[in-house]
Amino acid sequence: MITGQAIFIGFFGMAAVWFGIVVFRTFSMVRSAIALLFSQxxxxxxxxxxxxxxxxxxxxxxxxxEMSIMAIFMVMFMMDPGGMGKMDMTHQKRLSLIAGFVAFVGAVAVAVFIDWGPVTETIADTAQQTEALGLELLGRSMLIFETAGVTILTAMIAATAVAIKPVPIKIKTKDEK
Amino acid sequence: MGVELIWSLITGAALFGVGIYGALSQTNLVMIMMGVELILAGALLNLVAFWRYLHPDVAAGQMFVLIVMTVMALEMAVGFGIAIARFRSKGSVEMEEAVELKK
Incomplete structure (x- = not known):
């Protein structure tokens, strides 16, 4: 049965996919970032x-x-962030299209032909869901949660270390002093 | 089977396919990262749909979603770090100009 929830899921799903396609169809990199923001x-x-x-x-x-930062980086790095010159910045288009289509068809086949079992219609209210998640994070999944935190810290340090401008270290000799 | 679950999975599959196309076809590093973001978005949607419609009583399903969101943020952070380093040394983040990485 088509419920109101199904209609809204279909509508927002189509919007997400449409804006996802727009990301790679526009020449403007800033528009691409904004389309990705709308998709997400x-x-x-x-x-x-x-x-x-x-x-x-x-x-x-x-x-x-994330997408606001991405748009700023687009303006910083691109020769033509507004896409006024209509530069084509793609390669192996045919192969990519085939790969994307095959991935889509394969995933849809799995989604449609597998019996996922009984679907639960009702769900706990938001406060109970959040409470259960909090207890999960600080209980059974604490190690995973902490590992994610340490990984984020490591990535932040690594990203800063990679991005920082290397400063040549000059050691003064006795004569220069 | 619920229509909502199937529609969510099909949307996830479409996002995954579009992301694969983008990651393979684009020559700019930041655009490739956008493709990877869409691939991860497809995975994210599938995880939320499975949790919501099959096992809403198991909070570990939401935990998986948080992990994928973390991966998305990390991919962006490290990707932009590499992009800045590349732009600083070569003046471009075009991957077709990065053939020396193969040597």
Whole structure:
């Protein structure tokens, strides 16, 4: 049966895919970043429709920040960030199209032909979901959660170390002193 | 089977396919990262749908989602670090100009 939830999931799903396609169809890199932001926001709206409020809000907040940073980097790095020159920056298009299509068809086949078992219609309210997640994070999955935290810290240090401008160290000799 | 679950999985598959196309076809490092973001977004949607419609009582499902979100953030951070280093040394983040990495 088509419920209101199914209609909204379909609508936001189509929006997410459409904006995902726009990312690679526009010549403007800034527009690409904004299209990706809209795609990820539509995904967050899907989560909200699925009554996963915490994950939906987290997705929208994280992606808004990430894509804003991405747009700034686009302007910094690109010769033509506005896409006025209509430069084609693609290669092996045919192979990529085939690979993308095969991946899509394969995943859809798995989604449609596998019996996933009984579907649960009802879900606990948001406060209970968040409480259960908090207990999970600080209980059974604490090691995974802590590992993710340490990995983030390592990546932050690594990214800064890679990006920082190397400063030549000059050691003064006795005569120069 | 629930229509919502199937539609979510098909949307995830479409995002995954578009991401594969983008990651393989683009020549710019930042655009390749956008493709990888879409691939991860497809995985994220599948995880949320499986948790919501099959095992909503198991909070570990949300934990997986948080891990994938962490991976997305890390990919961006490290990718931009590499992009800055590359731009500083070569003045471009075009991957077709990075053939010397193969040597």
């Amino acid at each position: 926001t539509a995904l967050g709206a899907m989560f909200l429709t699925m009554q996963a409020e915490f994950l939906g809000v987290l997705q929208i907040m994280m992606m808004a920040t």
